[in-house]
Amino acid sequence: DIDECAIGSHNCSAAETCYNIQGSFRCLSFECPSNYRKVSDMRCERINCFNYLECQNTPVRITYYQLNFQTNIVVPAHIFRIGPSPAYAGDSIALTITRGNEDGFFSTRRLNAYTGIVYLQRQVSEPKDFLLDVEMKLWRQGTYTTFLAKIYIFITAHAY
Numbered sequence: 001d002i003d004e005c006a007i008g009s010h011n012c013s014a015a016e017t018c019y020n021i022q023g024s025f026r027c028l029s030f031e032c033p034s035n036y037r038k039v040s041d042m043r044c045e046r047i048n049c050f051n052y053l054e055c056q057n058t059p060v061r062i063t064y065y066q067l068n069f070q071t072n073i074v075v076p077a078h079i080f081r082i083g084p085s086p087a088y089a090g091d092s093i094a095l096t097i098t099r100g101n102e103d104g105f106f107s108t109r110r111l112n113a114y115t116g117i118v119y120l121q122r123q124v125s126e127p128k129d130f131l132l133d134v135e136m137k138l139w140r141q142g143t144y145t146t147f148l149a150k151i152y153i154f155i156t157a158h159a160y
Contacts, residue, residue, distance in 0.1 A: 001020075001022050001023055001159075003020045003025075004018065004020060004024070004025040005018035005019065005020045005025055006020070010025050010027065011027070012025075012027035013027070015029060016028060016029050017029070017030065017041070019066050019152070019154075021068050021154045021156050022068065022070065022156035022157070022159065023156060023157065023159075024156070026129070026152070026154065028064075028066070028152060030042060030064050032044035032062070033062070035047050035048070035049075035058075036062060042063055042064040042065070043061060043062070043063045043064070044061070044062040044063075045060065045061050045062075046058060046059065046060050046061070056143070056144045056145070056146065057146060058146065059135070059146045059147055059148035060145055060146065060147060061147050061148070062147075062148045062149075062150060063147075063148070063149055063150070064149075064150045064151075064152070065080065065149060065150070065151045065152065066151075066152045066154070067079055067080065067151060067152070067153045067154070068153075068154045068156065069120070069153070069154070069155050069156070070155070070156055070157065070158035070159070071123075071124055071125060071126065071127065071155055071156070071157055071158050072158040073120060073123075073124075073155075075119075075120050075121060075122060075123050076119045076120065076121050077119060077120045078117045078118075078119045079106075079117075079118055079119060079120055079153070080117065080118040080134070080149070080151060081111075081115065081116070081117050082095065082115070082116050082117070082118070082134065082136050082147075082149060083114050083115040083116065083136075084114060084136075084138050084140070084147075087114040087115075088140065090140070090141070091113060091114040091138060091139065091140050092113045092114065092138075092139040093110065093113070093114055093115075093116055093136050093137065093138050093139070094110075094136070094137045094139075095108040095109075095110065095116040095118070095134060095135070095136055096108070096134070096135045096137075097118070097132055097133065097134055097135075098133045098134070098135050099131075099132065099133035100130055100131045100132040100133055101130075101132060103122075104121070104122065105120060105121065105122045105124060105130070106118055106119065106120055106121060106130075106132060107119055107121045108134065114138075116136065118132065118134055118151070124155045126155075127155055127156050127157050128155045129152070129153070129154050129155070130151075130152070130153040130154075130155075131150065131151070131152055131153075132149075132150070132151045132153060133148060133149075133150055133151075134148070134149040134150075134151060135147070135148055135149075136148075136149070
């Protein structure tokens with residue numbers, strides 16, 4: 001595998017981030033929606049919300065992640081772990097894949113009250129890219145707070 005990102009042989013624009021994968025690369029763009037500000041390369045935080053319902057139902061934070069696996073990964077495979085940091089006694093989370101799982105390759109499961117996982121539940125036989133939106137609703141002291149993980153998953157051909 002040649003790291004096109006490191007040696008500069010990619011064609012990503014200045015507004016995009018180059019991400020190396022087995023045998024290739026991807027040009028990724030990380031934009032914050034309106035009413036969010038970029039607080040790091042991979043994180044957006046909500047600026048404000050206008051009512052109780054909006055505060056509960058729109059993510060307070062959107063974080064981008066990139067994962068790379070080969071087609072021969074053994075399923076079920078835990079690929080992503082999520083939970084509040086720090087976690088407090090009485091916390092409880094609910095995880096939902098809200099976008100990107102139309103073919104049912106992925107699922108979520110709670111490990112305990114405040115930790116959940118996203119796992120690959122079906123074998124991916126051909127190289128394929130996914131962008132999953134995974135919503136974590138945190139119940140803490142009588143209030144829900146929503147967090148969104150946008151997870152780019154690149155399944156590449158396994159190297160023989």
